[in-house]
Amino acid sequence: MPMRYVPVALLKTAVFLLSLLPLTWYGWGAWHDTLGANPIEAVTRGFGTWTLNFLLITLAVTPLRKLTGLNLLIRLRRMLGLFTFFYATLHLTSYLWFDQFFDWGEIAQDILKRPFITVGMAAFVLLVPLAATSHNAAIRRLGGRRWQALHRTVYAIGILAVLHYSWLVKADQSQPLLYGGILFVLLGLRAWWREVERREQLAGKYAPRLKRIIPILPRR
Amino acid sequence: MNTPKPSEITPPGLYARRREFLRTSIGAGLAAVLPAPTFAGIGTGAHKSVFSTDEAQTPLKHVSGYCNYYEFGTGKEDPAENAHRLQTRPWQLTIDGLVRKPVTLGIDDILKLAPLEERIYRLRCVEGWSMVIPWLGFPLDVLLKQAEPLGSAKYVEFVTALQPDNMPGTRSRVLNWPYREGLRLDEARHPLTLLAVGLYGDALPKQNGAPLRIVVPWKYGFKSAKSIVAIRFLEHEPQSSWMEANPREYGFYSNVNPEVSHPRWSQATERRIGEFRKRQTLMFNGYGEQVASLYAGMDLRKFY
Numbered sequence: 001m002p003m004r005y006v007p008v009a010l011l012k013t014a015v016f017l018l019s020l021l022p023l024t025w026y027g028w029g030a031w032h033d034t035l036g037a038n039p040i041e042a043v044t045r046g047f048g049t050w051t052l053n054f055l056l057i058t059l060a061v062t063p064l065r066k067l068t069g070l071n072l073l074i075r076l077r078r079m080l081g082l083f084t085f086f087y088a089t090l091h092l093t094s095y096l097w098f099d100q101f102f103d104w105g106e107i108a109q110d111i112l113k114r115p116f117i118t119v120g121m122a123a124f125v126l127l128v129p130l131a132a133t134s135h136n137a138a139i140r141r142l143g144g145r146r147w148q149a150l151h152r153t154v155y156a157i158g159i160l161a162v163l164h165y166s167w168l169v170k171a172d173q174s175q176p177l178l179y180g181g182i183l184f185v186l187l188g189l190r191a192w193w194r195e196v197e198r199r200e201q202l203a204g205k206y207a208p209r210l211k212r213i214i215p216i217l218p219r220r
Numbered sequence: 221m222n223t224p225k226p227s228e229i230t231p232p233g234l235y236a237r238r239r240e241f242l243r244t245s246i247g248a249g250l251a252a253v254l255p256a257p258t259f260a261g262i263g264t265g266a267h268k269s270v271f272s273t274d275e276a277q278t279p280l281k282h283v284s285g286y287c288n289y290y291e292f293g294t295g296k297e298d299p300a301e302n303a304h305r306l307q308t309r310p311w312q313l314t315i316d317g318l319v320r321k322p323v324t325l326g327i328d329d330i331l332k333l334a335p336l337e338e339r340i341y342r343l344r345c346v347e348g349w350s351m352v353i354p355w356l357g358f359p360l361d362v363l364l365k366q367a368e369p370l371g372s373a374k375y376v377e378f379v380t381a382l383q384p385d386n387m388p389g390t391r392s393r394v395l396n397w398p399y400r401e402g403l404r405l406d407e408a409r410h411p412l413t414l415l416a417v418g419l420y421g422d423a424l425p426k427q428n429g430a431p432l433r434i435v436v437p438w439k440y441g442f443k444s445a446k447s448i449v450a451i452r453f454l455e456h457e458p459q460s461s462w463m464e465a466n467p468r469e470y471g472f473y474s475n476v477n478p479e480v481s482h483p484r485w486s487q488a489t490e491r492r493i494g495e496f497r498k499r500q501t502l503m504f505n506g507y508g509e510q511v512a513s514l515y516a517g518m519d520l521r522k523f524y
Contacts, residue, residue, distance in 0.1 A: 036297065037278075037286030037493045038349055101497065109486070116484055167484060170347065171394045171465055172294035 019083045022050045040098045047091035054084040059186045085131040116167035123160035272340035278351035284425040291387040299427035305386035308431045317453035320368035334358035346440035350490045356418030361409040373453035376408040378445040395461040401445040402458040438507040471524040476505035
């Protein structure tokens, strides 16, 4: 069956269930003690990794849609974004709970003194308004333009998240570099498309009829 | 040091394990590494040590399953998966530098130098986790004396084996290979500093640094070089691989110190493998009584 005939509801249900697999994996592993010698670290790291994975998957939706013409992908973007927030919340919770046992003094120290925690926390704080406005009423209330401007902070969040990972590892930067590289491509594509659009506008391609007849800007 | 009472020498559990081990290890494992007479003594006759802790020991599967040995990969499970490729026989160790008598010793010669002791030590990793490991070995000083160090020697450098064909992790320059570590001579000669050849009554698993390694229990784990092939006596402080990789984060001393944070994370607490709650990290990993005097008058924030 070609992709465009798959009912959106079915696709969304499938993606929803798939997105719960990492949680199931770590939950099962914690219960059956298969997460190795340091299960708490495995869980905290695992949720962090899946936050990054979902962040990159979410950021891949728009470029994929443009490249493939599969417009229904956009219908998945909100859910994927909310799963990013879901795993970020689990990641943060496991840090607050299992690493610090809610010792708020220590946590404050960590946020102030340790750059990788500072940027990680900043990324999470910036995610909150995005998650809070991920529904249609919010788009209507804010208006499309402002909503979009707000949600563009996800680009900054992506950079902060990769920095967070990179500053955490001891010596081997291969994984953070991989995430950074994918993020670079995803953001770079957007920047490139924007630039192309700008040039086309300058070239008068999208200019209203009147301007095309009497250009305000000289054509190059 | 106390002489062990006969009743302390052979706990039934160890005795049973020795039997089992003898049955299963024909042509493999320790039997291949150690000559028979030494081996016969390893699990059973090993002397107990007053330096041993009576804290709960970390299960062997975690000691040998959760390791940092970057030559076999930077993941914690990588060494357990890849270290079987390490060639541990034949094995030679060269001791040179500022010595009267440079020597090269085979593993069999080294094992004959002194009776093995069991030392149950805490191990604190710089990453914030810890274990309790029953090592087998003897004081490093016994080995160092073989080369008759000169009075001008002030430092000791340890060099880990580099077998690029067997060590997939060395294909990337995460660290400068071969792995090098160092100690001040008085640290190296301290009675706590161990030349370990085994753990849990058996030969060292390869991922834990077979066939012989250093164990310095009051310093972060990376100071305890694994699978060593060379020891050099030097006049000046050597650069270790970790110091070269990141001098701001890894100093020469690297004593366990809850008050001096790693630049990127706190060292105040640690997670003992197998425990849920974190515990407070102890100064010098709890060995302050024995080693604090080595650092009298030193600013340990500066000499981190």
